[in-house]
Amino acid sequence: MSRVTAISEIGPRIAARAVGAEKLYGEGEAQVAALRGVDVELAAGEFTAIMGPSGSGKSTLMHCLAGLDTVTSGDVFVGDQQVNGMSDKDLTNLRRDQIGFIFQQFNLLPTLTAEENILLPLAIAGRKPSKDWFDRVVDTVGLAGRLHHRPSELSGGQQQRVACARALAPQPEVIFADEPTGNLDSRSGSEVLKFLQHSVRTLGQTVVMVTHDPSAASYADRVIFLADGRIVSELREPTADSVLDMMRKIDVRERVA
Numbered sequence: 539m540s541r542v543t544a545i546s547e548i549g550p551r552i553a554a555r556a557v558g559a560e561k562l563y564g565e566g567e568a569q570v571a572a573l574r575g576v577d578v579e580l581a582a583g584e585f586t587a588i589m590g591p592s593g594s595g596k597s598t599l600m601h602c603l604a605g606l607d608t609v610t611s612g613d614v615f616v617g618d619q620q621v622n623g624m625s626d627k628d629l630t631n632l633r634r635d636q637i638g639f640i641f642q643q644f645n646l647l648p649t650l651t652a653e654e655n656i657l658l659p660l661a662i663a664g665r666k667p668s669k670d671w672f673d674r675v676v677d678t679v680g681l682a683g684r685l686h687h688r689p690s691e692l693s694g695g696q697q698q699r700v701a702c703a704r705a706l707a708p709q710p711e712v713i714f715a716d717e718p719t720g721n722l723d724s725r726s727g728s729e730v731l732k733f734l735q736h737s738v739r740t741l742g743q744t745v746v747m748v749t750h751d752p753s754a755a756s757y758a759d760r761v762i763f764l765a766d767g768r769i770v771s772e773l774r775e776p777t778a779d780s781v782l783d784m785m786r787k788i789d790v791r792e793r794v795a
């Protein structure tokens with residue numbers, strides 16, 4: 539009993555966090571405020587989707603959290619490491635060791651096999667995965683029979699599953715996925731989303747995904763909605779309908795404003 543109380547007092551571990559994050563692009567009249575004071579905590583072991591109208595700041599927030607872009611003011615953390623203010627060398631190490639990326643365009647190396655692509659980030663870091671972990675990841679993404687194929691010999695959905703396995707293999711603190719199903723048909727897209735959900739539920743991975751698609755967001759545990767550089771709403775245990783409904787409300791509010 540006391541243990542449960544202690545855990546609830548401590549709360550979930552936070553995998554990534556923004557505190558008062560602001561991002562300005564450009565100067566003078568051409569200046570754009572892409573983030574206008576974003577406070578968000580992304581719990582470890584959760585699948586979070588980031589949604590919002592075009593230009594609302596989704597990619598900027600993700601890039602700032604992942605150390606690919608810098609905030610103008612405010613703070614950003616991955617695990618307990620403060621990302622803003624890090625040296626280039628520390629940022630490179632952070633991205634290599636603590637962060638996995640999944641992009642819309644798969645970004646696999648065409649001359650390497652699926653297995654070599656999956657192991658590449660670890661090889662670059664001079665690390666070897668345990669065989670157990672590698673087998674679990676490959677099993678989770680359902681690629682066991684395809685490990686010796688090159689990307690050109692795989693379907694789009696299979697290529698994206700290789701990219702997912704590549705992101706998972708180093709056991710990063712957090713995986714950032716930018717429209718991971720944007721280039722896939724709906725069946726392959728839902729396979730990839732089920733896999734991401736499975737990696738959160740069974741492997742304890744933390745996943746943060748930017749998407750425009752309410753049905754993709756419905757695979758997440760939590761959806762955060764941005765509008766005009768601010769977090770304006772969130773949903774837990776979303777359905778495609780509840781997400782669509784919220785998007786419509788945000789759209790109406792933006793038009794009125």
Ligand SMILES: Nc1ncnc2c1ncn2[C@@H]1O[C@H](COP(=O)(O)OP(=O)(O)OP(=O)(O)O)[C@@H](O)[C@H]1O
Nearest residue numbers: 563564570572590591592593594595596597598599
């Ligand atoms: N490198 C940049 N230079 C100038 N302005 C930028 C830059 N990157 C983004 N912006 C601007 O910042 C705002 C937020 O852009 P961002 O790409 O984060 O939005 P988004 O919600 O991801 O949009 P989309 O859904 O269309 O991809 C937009 O007004 C955009 O034009």
